[in-house]
Amino acid sequence: MTTAKRDTYTPETLLTVAVQVFIERGYDGTSMEHLSKAAGISKSSIYHHVTGKEELLRRAVSRALDELFGILDEEHARVGSAAERLEYVVRRMVEVLMAELPYVTLLLRVRGNTGTERWALERRREFDHRVADLLRAAAAEGDVRSDVEVRLATRLVFGMINSIVEWYRPDGLDGRGGSGGAGEREVVDAVARLVFGGLRKAS
Amino acid sequence: MTTAKRDTYTPETLLTVAVQVFIERGYDGTSMEHLSKAAGISKSSIYHHVTGKEELLRRAVSRALDELFGILDEEHARVGSAAERLEYVVRRMVEVLMAELPYVTLLLRVRGNTGTERWALERRREFDHRVADLLRAAAAEGDVRSDVEVRLATRLVFGMINSIVEWYRPDGLDGRGGSGGAGEREVVDAVARLVFGGLRKAS
Structure with missing residues (x-):
């Protein structure tokens, strides 16, 4: 009963x-x-x-999108060289992803079958374009390599960042050795180091 | 009719x-x-x-896994410094992913509800460990940075590579400007450059 x-x-x-x-x-x-x-x-x-499940989806993805777009309005995303602003945005994206894990996970899984989903995909693309613009500006200022096409580089960097939702668990324990105990700060630093400096040892 | x-x-x-x-x-x-x-x-x-859909799944993910594990037996994955072998494996992973796109896509979506799925997840983990070992060896040889924990670096690099299935389409046309016309060679080079050198311009 x-x-x-x-x-x-x-x-x-x-x-x-x-x-x-x-x-x-x-x-x-x-x-x-x-x-x-x-x-x-x-x-x-x-x-x-x-009103129904679509409203719940809209509220959920709005929360993730608001946090992501909010980054772009923060001072360090607006002031400084494009490369500095880009690094700030990358770090903050990782922080937001971890802080709003279920909401960002849902946003990343949106397919586009309903109006709300198509709207969410459109907003995601808009965010991607804003970050791509920053990357383009950093390349123009000579601080970022120009031998990888901007859109391709953006996709790959987003791919690395977004993949964190697949394994990061806030408590560092997901029963499968998930996050391997990696803390929030460690993940943010690792992404920033790899995205900007790559694996190769600075010589 | x-x-x-x-x-x-x-x-x-x-x-x-x-x-x-x-x-x-x-x-x-x-x-x-x-x-x-x-x-x-x-x-x-x-x-x-x-015998049923599970056999089809097994054949499909086996094809992807065989191609991936096959990389590790290739000469350039066995001979040379660990950093050279790692770069070779990363490039070949991207090639296999693009050549076997639907099979690798399916492999990456496996959840673990059936015996075949659990077996596939286990094999994926085994492959990840083999690549992590290579990264560890490269760090020990002093060619790869040691300020990012090996398992975390492996996850992030795999995250970048695996994300390619989300947008790469062989014809460069997916109706949404998907691959943006990026060809196979361009994608392989971009991944290798970003994974090893990062976005920052070599000074």
């Missing part, structure tokens, strides 16, 4: 549960029934908070 | 179709019914070739 849990959710706490379910089952594979079961409240209680 | 296609499949051509369906629907979300429809032959015709 199951006892219906009293609905003590706010849109925010409901979002936390929904994001977890979306990540586990995929957004397409999640029904209101799944959300209701995971939250332990009735479907109509969920509808009391939101 | 649909006309049943005559079964002219071999296990190999059937595999090509199955891999496409697995990538589109996810392995868990694919039924024999889906495979039968995509191939245009009856389910019993499929059972004539294979």
Whole structure:
């Protein structure tokens, strides 16, 4: 026998549960029934908070996107040489990814089947372009190599950063030796070192 | 009205179709019914070739794994300094990923719900360890920086390489400006330059 849990959710706490379910089952594979079961409240209680699962997706990816775009407004992303600003943005991207892990994970898995998903993909592309512009400016200022095409370099750097969602776990323990105990600071430094200096030892 | 296609499949051509369906629907979300429809032959015709969808998955990920492990047996992966061998392996990994794109894509999406998936994950981990060993040896020989922990560096480098499956399309056209026209050689060189030298201009 199951006892219906009293609905003590706010849109925010409901979002936390929904994001977890979306990540586990995929957004397409999640029904209101799944959300209701995971939250332990009735479907109509969920509808009391939101219009449906698409609103939950929109709130979740908005949170990730707002944090990412917020980086570009920070002082160190606006002042200094393009190379310095780029390094700041790369470091902050890694920090945001780790701090907002489930939200960024969901954002990165968006496919584009619904209006909200297409909007999220468009915003992601816009963010990518902003970072590519910074890379282009750093190359023009002569601080960044120009023998790798900007768009390709951006894709590869984003690829490295975004892959962190596959293994980073805040507690350093994911039961499979996941993060291998790497702390937040260590990951940020490692990415900055590899992205800017590569593996080769400075001679 | 649909006309049943005559079964002219071999296990190999059937595999090509199955891999496409697995990538589109996810392995868990694919039924024999889906495979039968995509191939245009009856389910019993499929059972004539294979025992079921798990055998198709096993053949597909085996193909990717065999190609990847094959790299480690090649001469340049066995002879030379560890740093030279590592650079060779990184370049070849990118080549294999692009040449065997659907198979590697599927391998990277394996989750671990079935025996075959757990076996594939285990083999992937084994490959990662072999590359990490090479990186460790290169650091010991003094050719690779030692201020980034080996396992973390391996994860990040694999993250960059594996992310290529998200956007690389052999024809350079994926309708979304995907590969941006980047050719195979250009991608291999870009990865090698970024992984070893980073974005910063050699001074």
